């Protein structure tokens with residue numbers, strides 16, 4: 216159990232218009248900070264006013280990217296109460312990330328307690344417009360000033376919160392995806408399964424390229440053979456081909472998404488066959504030609520479920536389901552958002568109230 | 571030409587004992603900062619007292635590792651003057667890094683001017699004990715507070731300096747190197763050729779493993795086949811086998827070291843055959859068994875030239891030159907350090923005075 220000292224902001228910011236929140240643009244009044252010191256462990260958990268960090272220019276996070284993060288949301292239910300979606304999964308994933316990155320790990324209970332305590336303090340920042348939520352960003356940074364490459368002796372665990380809008384302001388529109396065949400995101404033995412900062416910095420160049428070509432996001436192929444589909448920018452990716460639903464296995468190079476796991480569970484529960492075998496991009500394009508590529512969608516905390524309407528790989532373009540959201544994609548979207556915003560009964564036991 | 575406003579610290583720190591400097595432990599009185607804003611470019615170049623940075627907790631550098639760095643040194647010559655070693659090479663490498671990482675680039679002349687101007691201000695921090703120097707750390711960070719993954723609209727280019735000791739306090743002792751066969755550092759299409767922070771965060775786990783096994787550093791193999799030697803933690807690596815000198819090609823996965831390039835030039839100048847073909851680790855171990863692995867050494871700004879005395883790959887151990895520094899390694903060390911500290915004539919035109 217953390218002993219969290221709460222000294223919130225005395226002056227509160229004006230709340231932004233919840234019809235125009237965007238993503239990660241506004242921040243709440245307070246933040247949570249826990250210090251970590253080698254030989255002492257985690258100490259001085261506190262909630263303080265949201266404020267700039269004072270960071271030594273030699274702090275290791277600024278040079279060697281010794282940092283990791285998580286992302287989850289708090290949702291406003293119809294009865295006005297607030298709930299989280301599987302925060303323990305984020306806590307566990309951060310432990311896995313931090314072990315790989317040689318960063319200190321926070322126990323699952325402490326992570327969840329920290330999230331709940333901050334969200335409780337910021338409760339009036341959880342918006343209630345349809346599709347809006349409070350995005351929660353826990354992260355860890357190495358703060359020791361030291362220029363030799365080695366593990367850091369001091370770290371901070373910080374949580375900030377941002378009220379965010381519906382990802383698709385005009386309803387769920389299928390996105391256009393560019394299959395990256397030059398740059399790579401992850402390879403075996405690397406950090407692909409973690410939410411370390413470095414994975415995202417390395418991916419920007421492909422995002423820029425995709426945008427320049429008129430596509431919204433990048434679909435990554437495996438780093439060794441550039442042959443198998445892995446995941447989209449910040450989403451896992453599912454393909455329904457001839458009745459079977461495929462998604463890349465989480466074997467080191469793919470981020471194990473909480474939404475991905477939840478979709479697999481729901482799909483199996485509904486009787487679908489879900490394959491986590493590696494899927495060659497060539498098979499996807501062939502299925503499209505043969506009229507067997509029924510649905511493609513991305514899954515992630517930000518957009519929940521995002522239908523894919525177009526997939527470009529080299530000179531081939533696959534148009535999926537006439538640019539409309541498919542029935543399985545739709546059912547997943549309705550079910551997950553229903554559970555998350557509390558309009559559907561949570562039969563899976565995934566939600567956690569913030570009391 | 572940058573217009574650098576100089577407002578140095580009025581109170582100076584006490585200088586550390588130059589016999590016990592370590593690496594990256596002490597920082598000088600001042601630092602250089604240049605801001606970058608989308609649509610404006612670089613502006614407000616200034617030298618100010620070394621001080622903590624005020625960074626928004628949502629700044630992109632802390633989440634997505636949008637950061638890059640360089641490392642070079644200023645050397646005190648016997649006549650008391652100060653010089654740099656090939657700073658234009660660092661400037662060019664940072665441009666290549668930043669293009670890959672979608673960070674703004676600083677023109678070569680501005681980079682070199684910034685380094686020279688700061689070193690001039692900090693001139694009395696350049697130590698003069700044998701083997702000591704002033705380590706210079708330019709770096710770029712993305713400062714915009716934004717949680718969506720995209721390029722940042724604001725950045726800072728910063729230079730800090732640290733007086734550093736002789737890398738080997740007891741003379742040049744051969745190091746023991748562990749060949750990493752599980753984790754990977756880089757793969758084609760990734761960021762291996764850049765000095766982005768993420769490469770170093772990802773490498774820590776192998777460093778910890780090597781230390782636990784009694785080795786000082788990790789030798790990385792290629793990320794695809796785990797077959798070819800690439801580079802050591804923060805050094806490029808050379809192998810002299812049966813008269814020929816091999817070093818990994820810089821084709822995307824290996825950092826193009828300034829020391830590496832300089833060694834290749836010197837070796838060729840001296841008439842050695844240098845091969846930049848890919849070298850399988852199996853060939854290195856076989857050469858060792860056959861008594862043909864004559865010398866192995868690492869090259870990098872920090873240690874200049876570092877002889878390798880022992881190489882462990884899986885269950886095999888190669889002992890090199892009876893744990894003694896070999897003649898080619900020695901000649902390179904003497905020549906490079908002679909040029910850098912100004913005790914030898916710089917026939918290659920590599921040094922740049924700080925006036």
Ligand SMILES: Cc1ncc(COP(=O)(O)O)c(C=O)c1O
Pocket residue numbers: 286446447448449450451470471472473474475514515516517
């Ligand atoms: C690379 C990557 N893949 C997949 C996901 C989806 O994961 P989750 O469903 O837990 O949000 C994310 C976002 O967190 C991500 O950054």
Ligand SMILES: Cc1ncc(COP(=O)(O)O)c(C=O)c1O
Pocket residue numbers: 641801802803804805806825826827828829830869870871872
């Ligand atoms: C990964 C890596 N390889 C090699 C080197 C050697 O490069 P240089 O000789 O430019 O210092 C460094 C250090 O800069 C490095 O970080």
